[in-house]
Amino acid sequence: xxxxxxxxxxxxxxxxxxxxxxxxxxxxxxxxxxxxxxxxxxxxxxxxxxxxxxxxxxxxxxxxxxxxxxxxxxxxxxxxxxxxxxxxxxxxxxxxxxxxxxxxxxxxxxxxxxxxxxxxxxxxxxxxxxxxxxxxxxxxxxxxxxxxxxxxxxxxxxxxxxxxxxxxxxxxxxxxxxxxxxxxxxxxxxxxxxxxxxxxxxxxxxxxxxxxxxxxxxxxxxxxxxxxxxxxxxxxxxxxxxxxxxxxxxxxxxxxxxxxxxxxxxxxxxxxxxxxxxxxxxxxxxxxxxxxxxxxxxxxxxxxxxxxxxxxxxxxxxxxxxxxxxxxxxxxxxxxxxxxxxxxxxxxxxxxxxxxxxxxxxxxxxxxxxxxxxxxxxxxxxxxxxxxxxxxxx
Numbered sequence: 001x002x003x004x005x006x007x008x009x010x011x012x013x014x015x016x017x018x019x020x021x022x023x024x025x026x027x028x029x030x031x032x033x034x035x036x037x038x039x040x041x042x043x044x045x046x047x048x049x050x051x052x053x054x055x056x057x058x059x060x061x062x063x064x065x066x067x068x069x070x071x072x073x074x075x076x077x078x079x080x081x082x083x084x085x086x087x088x089x090x091x092x093x094x095x096x097x098x099x100x101x102x103x104x105x106x107x108x109x110x111x112x113x114x115x116x117x118x119x120x121x122x123x124x125x126x127x128x129x130x131x132x133x134x135x136x137x138x139x140x141x142x143x144x145x146x147x148x149x150x151x152x153x154x155x156x157x158x159x160x161x162x163x164x165x166x167x168x169x170x171x172x173x174x175x176x177x178x179x180x181x182x183x184x185x186x187x188x189x190x191x192x193x194x195x196x197x198x199x200x201x202x203x204x205x206x207x208x209x210x211x212x213x214x215x216x217x218x219x220x221x222x223x224x225x226x227x228x229x230x231x232x233x234x235x236x237x238x239x240x241x242x243x244x245x246x247x248x249x250x251x252x253x254x255x256x257x258x259x260x261x262x263x264x265x266x267x268x269x270x271x272x273x274x275x276x277x278x279x280x281x282x283x284x285x286x287x288x289x290x291x292x293x294x295x296x297x298x299x300x301x302x303x304x305x306x307x308x309x310x311x312x313x314x315x316x317x318x319x320x321x322x323x324x325x326x327x328x329x330x331x332x333x334x335x336x337x338x339x340x341x342x343x344x345x346x347x348x349x350x351x352x353x354x355x356x357x358x359x360x361x362x363x364x365x366x367x368x369x370x371x372x373x374x375x376x377x378x379x380x381x382x383x384x385x386x387x388x389x390x391x392x393x394x
Contacts, residue, residue, distance in 0.1 A: 039315065154191040196242040218263050
């Protein structure tokens, strides 16, 4: 079939297998060109099919020469629709990993469930023995609690009072104002239940009790802080409460892993275009401005560049990993440089419909968004027929 992007709000409902594969190949090529990381050898990545999770798996495989098990929840193609982008990404990754002589195991299912945890433990025990790095990179709007069966839904809302700010329609380029009403207590509770650290802790506890965590194993979960522009809606809102819970979980896990010499970290990463970030009001406009500033300063990084720096300069550096006053690894250091944020804030306060293209890189945001689904990539002819059915080993 001929596959074109079909955009619905902040979601693209189609994906292109060749375009997704090309994006994966670009990240792999970058990882291969870097110095070898003297790091993990058997890696579990929970949430491994897109964004930072996929980039972590690529860096582990092609920069650290590790074998990996990826857990994800993606859908294959049918006669009526394409597969999801994460399916195509994983299939391309698996093929490249096997060519490179690395083991690439996959589990497709609900990572929040007890059954998938048990399946992963069984596979680790049989294929790896133990894992020495566990990456937790799940991004989901909902979670079925494995113990209570409750369906939990996350919301992106401020707390205490409404929040009004600028926003942009990425499809039309129209600036407007958006007002978000404050969350109630149950919405806060459910958002923490989905995006906090409980599931991460359940994973590490299950792996530990099963004896499949190697001595000196590391686990890392990903988070974001961002600028003051987004604080009322993000860090001081419902998502921020969930991130606070994630960081408190890291402290508990770090203490519990001491008996095997293990460590637990939260890595604060840079803002990038993802399906998740595209859904957050205010963030697309902020990223569009940020990208322009960081490109002009030669500071731009995508997912794979960030993850290589995390592995090479933080988790597996010769010196002790540098952390902030709360024990968090800061890979957002270039984004949060005072000179960068000063220019972003000036542009944010000055931006209007007339100077939008001068102050924000909206075209790059659109291109990166479409690239998440394998579209708008120069090397791909989107008028050619392509088979949407791509196989992977499960």
